[in-house]
Structure formats: structure tokens, C-alpha cells
Amino acid sequence: MRIEITTDAAEYRSRTEQFLLRDPLRHTVMTTSIASHVAGMHGPVATPHFLSLHADDASVVGAAMRVDGRDIYLGELPDGGAVAVADALAEVIPENGGVEGIIADATAFAERWSALHGVGFHESYTTRLYRLGALRVPDVPGSLRRATESDAARCVEWAGAMRVETGISPRTQDDAVIRNRVAAGFLWFWERDGRPISMASNQIPVHGWSRISLVYTPPEERGRGYASAVTAHLAQLLRADDLNVCLFADMANPTSSKIYQAIGFHPTHEFVHHAFD
Structure with missing residues (x-):
């Protein structure tokens, strides 16, 4: 897998929109965050980081982000993707304080991040998405x-x-x-x-x-x-x-x-x- 990271929300939307909209409900946090950044609704906030995972044919197979100084948020990821995202972001944003996502992916990410930085982690909250x-x-x-x-x-x-x-x-x-x-x-x-x-x-x-x-x-x-x-x-x-x-x-x-x-x-x-x- 190849990973790309950008701070440009418009560029990221162009790159990942087709992938994210395969399941717009699951990706509601990511799509609204991207749209809000493109629309300039976030003002002078911390530099965002938008990450995409790509298959050998260059198609997008996973997504993650960190915006507004919040913790890392995981979109849909392929097998092994959570570990790859943790590796990619470990040096880019070492000050990151947590991760949120589907339970299996967020836990795999947290375990890898903890090993890389020598820190522990704990579950702070769980949420359920409703339609x-x-x-x-x-x-x-x-x-x-x-x-x-x-x-x-x-x-x-x-x-x-x-x-x-x-x-x-x-x-x-x-x-x-x-x-x-x-x-x-x-x-x-x-x-x-x-x-x-x-x-x-x-x-x-x-x-x-x-x-x-x-x-x-x-x-x-x-x-x-x-x-x-x-x-x-x-x-x-x-x-x-x-x-x-x-x-x-x-x-x-x-x-x-x-x-x-x-x-x-x-x-x-x-x-x-x-x-x-």
C-alpha cells in the first residue's frame, strides 16, 4: 500500500471523494469535515492532515485524518491499514493524543501507536451512529x-x-x-x-x-x-x-x-x- 498525506482539503476531496461516498453514512465525520474546511468554516485552526491509502493500481482503499487539533479519525481501512496509518503519522504528528474509529481499527491503531511511542492507552468513550x-x-x-x-x-x-x-x-x-x-x-x-x-x-x-x-x-x-x-x-x-x-x-x-x-x-x-x- 502507498500512503499520501496532504494539508489541502480541496485536493483531498478530489482524491478521495469517490471512495468516501461509497458509504456516506459511515464517513459522515470525514466528509463533513472536508466540506467545512473547503468552505472556510474552520478559520485559523491547527494545520489539518488528510491521509489516503492507495492500492497498486492507485485506487483509494483507505482514509484517515486529523483536523482542528483533534485526535486522529479513521475512515474505512483495508486489512492492516490501521497499523500502516499509525506508522505513517507517528513522526508527522507525534503530539496526537488519541484515535477514533470503528472498534477493531481504532484498537489496532492504538496498539501500534503505543508500541511506537512507548505509551499506554485507554478507552475514553464509545459512540453509536444512528440514521x-x-x-x-x-x-x-x-x-x-x-x-x-x-x-x-x-x-x-x-x-x-x-x-x-x-x-x-x-x-x-x-x-x-x-x-x-x-x-x-x-x-x-x-x-x-x-x-x-x-x-x-x-x-x-x-x-x-x-x-x-x-x-x-x-x-x-x-x-x-x-x-x-x-x-x-x-x-x-x-x-x-x-x-x-x-x-x-x-x-x-x-x-x-x-x-x-x-x-x-x-x-x-x-x-x-x-x-x-
């Missing part, structure tokens, strides 16, 4: 509203609170990313009596798919169905634009998984994140 089937919209008081520039500070605050609750370390570029998402029209509130009480976001649509993320309700507003409402109504809006809809849920949080399945989402793939000690 929307028959949507069931709950009857909850309130309405959906797109966040505007005047809401940006609240969106940044709530996104930060969500990261703290889920144990995700904050990064200096997070605030800029959220503000760019507000400017692009991708952040939404569930509002009641003129007051935002829950939040959700949709990722930039890519080839007929959009992913819902950043579903957050402040603790004092929980237990009233607002997260279900904002998610379902945003999904309904995306469906009206002829988009397929997906989202991730933390497998350690049975409440979110129950909410999403109740409104029509069905589990597909499971992913793990390993952090290096």
Missing part, C-alpha cells in the same frame, strides 16, 4: 428557531458546557468554530415563551446527508422533552430539504440513546475513542 427512519415528532411546547449572531455567545457557552459534561477537553479554536457555524446558519434553538431552552446543530450537507450534533439542554431545563423536540424538528426540516439525517450518541448515556430511538433513529455503526496516556 433516521420514520420520524416521530413529539408534542412539546415551543418552536424551532435558527440561532443568529446575537445568540453566538450563548451557543459558545452551551457548547463549552456540553464538552465539560462529556469529558472532551476544550481547545482554543472551539469558540471560533461555533461562531462560524452560527454564521453559516447551522445552529438552532428550541424556544419557549421567547426563551432558548435547548440547542442543536446540523453539519454542512454532503451528498444528500446532514448530521445533527451539539444537542444540549441546560440542566435546569431537562426532563421536559426539549432535546427530543429540537432534534426531531431539526430532522424534519432537513428531511424537507430531501436530506438523509444521522447523528451520534454516547453509548454510556442511555437517556440520549432512548430519546433518539423514540423519535425514529436506528443504530448502525459503533465507534471507540482511545486516549494515549
Whole structure:
């Protein structure tokens, strides 16, 4: 296998798009990240690294990336591909702090990275990817509203609170990313009596798919169905634009998984994140 690494998102999209779109649901994180970088939605953030694996005939057979200073993310890989990716990135981004992907690939990568750098690793979280089937919209008081520039500070605050609750370390570029998402029209509130009480976001649509993320309700507003409402109504809006809809849920949080399945989402793939000690 031959490996190519680039920091140019447009070049990478041209090189790998056909491969990634063989399974756009599985690759939702990669395709939306690439599209967001091409669209300039990430601003002055850490240099991205996009990796592709190629067969002898030059066709793409695997993909991985590291963007926004996050940890390495693995797309579909051939047998032995996780080890090859770890070898290729070990000297390029030695400061990398973890890896996420399908369980078998992420674990193989973590084992190889640990051997190369002499560090341990541990499982920090697992997630399940869901796709929307028959949507069931709950009857909850309130309405959906797109966040505007005047809401940006609240969106940044709530996104930060969500990261703290889920144990995700904050990064200096997070605030800029959220503000760019507000400017692009991708952040939404569930509002009641003129007051935002829950939040959700949709990722930039890519080839007929959009992913819902950043579903957050402040603790004092929980237990009233607002997260279900904002998610379902945003999904309904995306469906009206002829988009397929997906989202991730933390497998350690049975409440979110129950909410999403109740409104029509069905589990597909499971992913793990390993952090290096």
C-alpha cells in the first residue's frame, strides 16, 4: 500500500471523494469535515492532515485524518491499514493524543501507536451512529428557531458546557468554530415563551446527508422533552430539504440513546475513542 498525506482539503476531496461516498453514512465525520474546511468554516485552526491509502493500481482503499487539533479519525481501512496509518503519522504528528474509529481499527491503531511511542492507552468513550427512519415528532411546547449572531455567545457557552459534561477537553479554536457555524446558519434553538431552552446543530450537507450534533439542554431545563423536540424538528426540516439525517450518541448515556430511538433513529455503526496516556 502507498500512503499520501496532504494539508489541502480541496485536493483531498478530489482524491478521495469517490471512495468516501461509497458509504456516506459511515464517513459522515470525514466528509463533513472536508466540506467545512473547503468552505472556510474552520478559520485559523491547527494545520489539518488528510491521509489516503492507495492500492497498486492507485485506487483509494483507505482514509484517515486529523483536523482542528483533534485526535486522529479513521475512515474505512483495508486489512492492516490501521497499523500502516499509525506508522505513517507517528513522526508527522507525534503530539496526537488519541484515535477514533470503528472498534477493531481504532484498537489496532492504538496498539501500534503505543508500541511506537512507548505509551499506554485507554478507552475514553464509545459512540453509536444512528440514521433516521420514520420520524416521530413529539408534542412539546415551543418552536424551532435558527440561532443568529446575537445568540453566538450563548451557543459558545452551551457548547463549552456540553464538552465539560462529556469529558472532551476544550481547545482554543472551539469558540471560533461555533461562531462560524452560527454564521453559516447551522445552529438552532428550541424556544419557549421567547426563551432558548435547548440547542442543536446540523453539519454542512454532503451528498444528500446532514448530521445533527451539539444537542444540549441546560440542566435546569431537562426532563421536559426539549432535546427530543429540537432534534426531531431539526430532522424534519432537513428531511424537507430531501436530506438523509444521522447523528451520534454516547453509548454510556442511555437517556440520549432512548430519546433518539423514540423519535425514529436506528443504530448502525459503533465507534471507540482511545486516549494515549
